[in-house]
Amino acid sequence: MNVVQGIAAALTPLGLLWTVLIIGVATFLHELAHYALARRQGVAVHSFSVGMGPVLLRRQWRGTEWRLSLLPIGGYVEIDGMAPEEDGQGSYRQPTRGFAALPVWGKVAILLAGPLTNLLVAIGLMTVSFSSQGVAVPDRARIEEVVPGSRAQTLDLRVGDVITAIDGQDIPETAQVGGRTVAGWEGVRDVLTKAGPHTFTVQRDGQSRDVRFDWSPTVGGQKQLLGIRYAPDVQPVSVGAAFVRAWQVTGEAVPQVIRSFAGLFQRFFTLDLSRDENVSGPIGTAEIVSRAAAVSPWALVQVAILLNLSLAFFNLIPIPGLDGGRIVLALVGALRGRPLTFQQEQAINFAGFAFVMLLMAFVVVRDVSRFF
Template sequence: MSFFQSLAAVLTPAGLLWTIIIIGIATFLHELAHYALARWQGVAVKSFSVGMGPVVLRRGWRGTEWRLSALPIGGYVEIDGMAPEPGPDGGARPPQRGFALLPAWGKIAVLLAGPLMNLLLAILLMTVTFTAQGVPAPDRARIESVVANSAAQKLGLRAGDVITAIDGRDLPPTVTVAGRDAPGWEAVRDTLTRAGRHVFTVERGGQSTDLAFDWTPTVNGQRQLLGIRYGPDVVPTTLPAAFATSWRVTAQAVPQVVQSFAGLFKRFLTLDISRDENVSGPIGTAEIVSQAARVSPWALVQVATLLNLSLAFFNLIPIPGLDGGRILLVLVGALRGRPLSFAQEQAINLAGFAFVMLLMVFVVVRDVSRFF
């Protein structure tokens, strides 16, 4: 199978369209937040582009040229006083107006606005999802599907069953699995690593049933599977509770996101292009969106939530060239009592931008390599 045939097998037209829409909205709101905080402080914004590359359509409004560009990925705002200005000798010189004249807190507000917008959008989407579908119950494991002719089916487990206790003990809110803290419903996985007789207490149709079975995790070196797909049960909730849960879930996601990006940087530095499920490039993202589009609109909302969270955290990484890197330079200047010299800042930003571009190329190469 050729590369393009393999690509067509995992991507769908609907998935590609939804990928463009989801990324487009996330990027537009990110840049709109930068724009709004700059204008609020009286700084002009020369241009605002939806998309990248050659400009297809442009129109002036309120002192800004609004552009629609050919490539439906990303976007940008050109804030006055953020980029170097042409000097009298034809070279570049530090900007002398606009953003450059803002106090440190004003610059940080402009730079922080974009990632915060993505973070707030993710929390809003989570709140809507939890309000409509309920919040996850960490101490209840709902069986989503049962494999035909599997051990689970022979045991009598069915899709929709909720496991509330294992071996006579209620599932706890949290459990330690493989040396990490996990929600209690993951105790199912931990139980299936231990041989012996086990009992699942299953809630079905408002009644509880005990299902006992003998389990052997491995046979002749082969790992045995019970044959169920499961996750947390969900319980109805109110809008305020859904909002509070969204903030809590976001806070709990921070260590996992940091670990994922740390893994990406490690793979980049060692040129390890093996697939990593935690970080996806453009093709991997489009593949995930294509799969979600086949499932339900709520699956697409979940993908949009994760994408906005990833954009928020990625842009806050203190690498020059990203919002977090620019914020770091502003803070360094504030702590020193004077900003870095123009030459120093240019050199740091250039190195940071080159690193980010190489990282992007690495992610794309790793994304494409799995089709060969």
């Protein structure tokens, strides 16, 4: 199988369609927030594009040219006073109107609007998901499948049983597995790496019972499997509790996102093309969406949550060219009492833009390299 066949096998037409829709909507809302905050402060917006590249359709409305562009992922808004302006002699200079004339808080409000909108979209989707599907409980593992004829079946473990304790110890909220900190329910597999007598305390129909068994990880040189598939137990919650939990999950995601981006930068500077499950390129993202589309609509909602959170956090990285970098430049100008010169800002933005482009190219190359 060649590279093209490998990529085609990993993706599906429906998955590609959902990828375009999810990323397109997230980007559209991001740019719409920039647009709304600029117009709210009386700053003109020259153009608003859904998509990137060559313009397919355009229409003038409320002083803005609304565009539909060829490439279906991404978008942009052209806000007056953000780009350099001509001085009438064929040269460019720092703008003095529109965005450039706003006080620092006005600039920061426009720049923060996009990432905050993606963050609020993610929190809203999580609230809907939690209130409809329930909230996962990290210290309880629910058995979702028992393999016929397996050791688990002979022990009378059943689908719907909830494991609450192992060897007389309650399952903790977090556990260490392979050097990683994971939710406690994921640590159930860890006990099956240790030979000897074990006890699962399970709840069934409101009653608690102990399931005792002797275990050996291998039998005759072959790895032994207990024969269950499990997931975190899920408990129903109110909309209010779901909203609170959504904020908690967002806060808990921040350290993980920081580690993921730090790992990406480290791989970028060392040209490490090894696969990283925490960061996906366009092909990896489409592959994830393809798998989610085959599972359920709620799996697609989970992907949309992750993409909106990723878009929010990535744009807040203080790299020139991104919203976070522009915020830093606006704050630096306010602290200096005057904005950076045209040459300084252009040089910084060019360097930041070049870095982001190289980073994106690296992610794509790494994404494709796993098919070789």
